[in-house]
Amino acid sequence: MEYCVQCGNALSSEAKFCPKCGAPVKRELYTAPRPKRGITSPSPIRENPVLT
Ligand SMILES: [Zn+2]
Incomplete structure (x- = not known):
C-alpha cells in the first residue's frame, strides 16, 4: 500500500x-x-603535471 506524500491518503x-x-x-x-x-573522484589527479 502506498500513501500520498501530501495528505497521507491511501x-x-x-x-x-x-x-x-x-x-x-x-x-x-x-x-x-x-x-x-x-569511484570517480570530484577532483581528478593529473597524471602528467606540467612544471614549467
Ligand atoms: Zn493526497
Whole structure:
C-alpha cells in the first residue's frame, strides 16, 4: 500500500494521482534505484603535471 506524500491518503497500486488532493504519486523511489558513483573522484589527479 502506498500513501500520498501530501495528505497521507491511501492510494491504489495503479493510482498516478491522489484522488483526495490530486497530488502526483511519485514512484521514482521504487523503480530503478540509481547506482551511486563513488569511484570517480570530484577532483581528478593529473597524471602528467606540467612544471614549467
Ligand atoms: Zn493526497
